[in-house]
Amino acid sequence: MLEVKKISVSYLGVPVIREVSFKVEEGQMVSIVGSNGAGKSTLLKTISGLLRPLSGEIIFLGKRIDTLPPYAITSAGISHIPEGRKIFAKLSVSDNLLVGAHTRDSKSEVQKSLEEIYTLFSILKERKDQRGETLSGGEQQMLAIARGLMSKPKLMMLDEPSLGLMPSLSVKVIEILKRISSNGTTILLVEQKVKDALELADRAYVLQTGSIVQEGTGADLLKSDSIRKAYLGM
Secondary structure (H helix, E strand, O other), rough: EEEEEEEEEEEEEEEEEEEEEEOOOOOOOOEEOOOOOOOOHHHHHOOOOOOOOOOEOOOOOOOOOOOOOOOHHHHHHEEEEOOOOOOOOOOOHHHHHHHOOOOOOHHHHHHHHHHHHHOOOOHHHOOOOOHHHHHHHHHHHHHHHHHHHHHOOOOEEEEEEOOOOOOHHHHHHHHHHHHHHOOEEEEEEOOOOOOHHHHHHOEEEEEEOOOEEEEEEEEHHOOOOOHHHHHHHO
């Protein structure tokens, strides 16, 4: 579904990503793990068109997308839930969700998606008329994920969805990701909780100082001595 081919990216003139290549197959959940500053967020921003690679290619569903603007990449079927939620604080929950459906034309299909979202995120149905800024941190993260789903993405990219959440809410986010994946949405996940990310992943990649240094199934990487020492404190 997604193939990243030897992309290199600079941010504010500083090299951040160095000839990174990886694949995401349809129906998979793929995790990218690594320490802070490894380039994980930069990688997702480049795939979604917010940054341009200096070299390399990004192929989605057989078509090159690294020259497209962000709105065209969203319309092609990629949804990006950024680090820090980035909801529209002054808009209501329902209006935030409708913004997420801006690439869709059928009002009846959008309404159907709203009903599905409110089934998956019952708390958002209760809060649908509240402004985003009045929600708790966990509720805002639910809203960010739900807004991303409203575009009916073929590929959903999430950047640190559990960041800043209390453990009980982090567990809830993980459960929601499992449900989204089981419903058929392909997921590319960047997550600070390495153990959770690897347990979820069909395939995973370790990013270190802008380069992929290790890859394999999530289960295999969990058994890796280097991963256990570097990220799991074992």
